[in-house]
Amino acid sequence: MKPRLNVLWNEIFCKRCVLCVEVCPVGVLSLERDEIVEKPGCIRCYQCERYCPDIAIEVMDEGNRLSS
Amino acid sequence: MIDRSYKDLLKMRRFPHTWCPGCGIGAVLKNVAMGLREMGWDYRNTVIVSGIGCSGRMGGYMNVDAVHTPHGRPLTAAEAIKTVRPDLNVVVLSGDGDLASIGGNHLLHTARRNPDITVFCNDNEIYGLTGGQAGPTTPKGTKTITSPRGEHYQPLRLNRILTTQAPYFYAKTTVYHLNHFKTCIHEALRYKGFSFVDIISDCIELNGRRLGFKTAHQMFKWFDQRFHIVEGVRDHLKDDELGIAMKEADTLPKVKVEVSEKPEVSLKDLKPFSLEELASFDGQDGKPIYIGYQGKVYDLSTSPLFQGEKRMRCHLGGKDLTQEIGIAPHGEELIFKFPIVGRLKE
Numbered sequence: 345m346k347p348r349l350n351v352l353w354n355e356i357f358c359k360r361c362v363l364c365v366e367v368c369p370v371g372v373l374s375l376e377r378d379e380i381v382e383k384p385g386c387i388r389c390y391q392c393e394r395y396c397p398d399i400a401i402e403v404m405d406e407g408n409r410l411s412s
Numbered sequence: 413m414i415d416r417s418y419k420d421l422l423k424m425r426r427f428p429h430t431w432c433p434g435c436g437i438g439a440v441l442k443n444v445a446m447g448l449r450e451m452g453w454d455y456r457n458t459v460i461v462s463g464i465g466c467s468g469r470m471g472g473y474m475n476v477d478a479v480h481t482p483h484g485r486p487l488t489a490a491e492a493i494k495t496v497r498p499d500l501n502v503v504v505l506s507g508d509g510d511l512a513s514i515g516g517n518h519l520l521h522t523a524r525r526n527p528d529i530t531v532f533c534n535d536n537e538i539y540g541l542t543g544g545q546a547g548p549t550t551p552k553g554t555k556t557i558t559s560p561r562g563e564h565y566q567p568l569r570l571n572r573i574l575t576t577q578a579p580y581f582y583a584k585t586t587v588y589h590l591n592h593f594k595t596c597i598h599e600a601l602r603y604k605g606f607s608f609v610d611i612i613s614d615c616i617e618l619n620g621r622r623l624g625f626k627t628a629h630q631m632f633k634w635f636d637q638r639f640h641i642v643e644g645v646r647d648h649l650k651d652d653e654l655g656i657a658m659k660e661a662d663t664l665p666k667v668k669v670e671v672s673e674k675p676e677v678s679l680k681d682l683k684p685f686s687l688e689e690l691a692s693f694d695g696q697d698g699k700p701i702y703i704g705y706q707g708k709v710y711d712l713s714t715s716p717l718f719q720g721e722k723r724m725r726c727h728l729g730g731k732d733l734t735q736e737i738g739i740a741p742h743g744e745e746l747i748f749k750f751p752i753v754g755r756l757k758e
């Protein structure tokens with residue numbers, strides 16, 4: 345599990361289908377050099393987590409969040 | 413925070429699962445697991461039955477007892493399990509090819525008998541596992557590996573087939589309309605009777621790419637163009653509607669059965685049998701089976717118990733069974749159904 349700003353990304357489960365990237369309403373996720381990365385600006389809507397078919401991305405609890 | 417306890421219902425140690433990137437089956441698996449968790453169903457009271465196909469592999473990832481049946485047969489196994497163990501919750505996870513094509517006959521008849529099982533059909537409108545051939549639900553005109561110039565035939569309309577005979581529960585949803593999808597799962601699991609959820613899902617690799625979609629999300633947008641959600645519970649759903657079609661059983665007017673009282677037969681008028689005469693009617697060599705009970709002689713030949721091979725092995729025929737039947741529970745009620753043919757001599 346790799347922590348991003350607001351999400352935890354599981355590089356082993358992830359199949360790089362970019363569904364999370366495309367459902368994110370504010371477009372903060374992207375696939376760069378075969379990794380899902382996050383820009384600042386997440387509104388913690390959980391869409392990426394809800395749509396990921398591989399259970400490979402989770403929105404972190406408020407407390408664990410890296411400050412953006 | 414969202415509740416992630418549904419993961420207990422999945423074999424997370426087997427992840428990543430085998431499906432292609434972006435395949436909708438992963439979403440079906442995950443959301444069904446969430447639904448089961450909400451219902452409080454788990455390995456103690458739930459059985460999953462799957463068939464064959466990419467979708468048929470869902471059973472293998474559920475952390476509950478699961479049966480993987482031959483192609484097309486999950487409904488037969490599910491109904492059998494529900495019949496012998498009515499206390500278990502039985503859930504079928506399979507594909508449209510498996511349930512509606514090779515298993516189409518079972519689908520009709522299981523729906524007709526209305527057992528309390530829930531079916532989640534991953535309807536990707538294609539045969540996925542075998543390479544993307546046109547299946548029973550492939551829309552007319554769709555290009556597939558077996559229909560390069562567009563599928564020639566009309567698809568099976570499950571929305572019509574499964575809503576012809578009440579009682580029924582048929583829901584249609586997609587993996588894109590997530591909230592609607594979750595509602596359908598929830599309602600189907602709660603429904604007492606045969607419930608079928610037709611989940612339009614994406615086979616991005618073997619169907620989507622040929623249709624020109626680059627990602628699963630592009631296919632989702634296409635679903636959104638093709639279908640729209642209708643609110644509330646309907647009697648039927650049109651081909652482009654997503655929603656729940658449900659109907660209770662039609663209450664047929666009860667047929668009155670005339671019960672004619674059996675006239676009391678006086679013992680005197682009956683043909684007298686001695687015990688020796690009675691003994692010859694033991695069912696051997698095509699003779700009828702008579703037994704004595706409380707002074708009367710009954711003809712048991714019509715009983716299914718004494719038909720066929722059993723008839724030969726029957727040691728009861730031709731005897732006075734007053735004592736034996738007196739002991740057996742319900743013995744008397746059973747005997748009184750058979751015709752009286754005589755009386756026992758004193």
Ligand SMILES: Cc1ncc(C[n+]2csc(CCOP(=O)(O)OP(=O)(O)O)c2C)c(N)n1
Nearest residue numbers: 465466467483507508509510538539540541
């Ligand atoms: C008796 C039998 N006939 C044919 C097959 C080949 N076969 C395997 S999977 C499949 C189609 C499954 O389609 P579907 O249920 O739509 O599942 P999907 O792979 O699309 O999820 C077929 C025809 C088989 N395994 N067994």
Ligand code: SF4
Nearest residue numbers: 358359361362364396
């Ligand atoms: S949706 Fe899930 S599997 Fe797909 S790219 Fe995002 S994290 Fe990976």
Ligand code: SF4
Nearest residue numbers: 368386387389390392
């Ligand atoms: S929680 Fe919402 S805003 Fe944040 S990354 Fe996920 S989809 Fe984007």
Ligand code: SF4
Nearest residue numbers: 432435466540615616
């Ligand atoms: S072939 Fe199609 S249905 Fe099968 S796993 Fe791949 S995308 Fe899913």
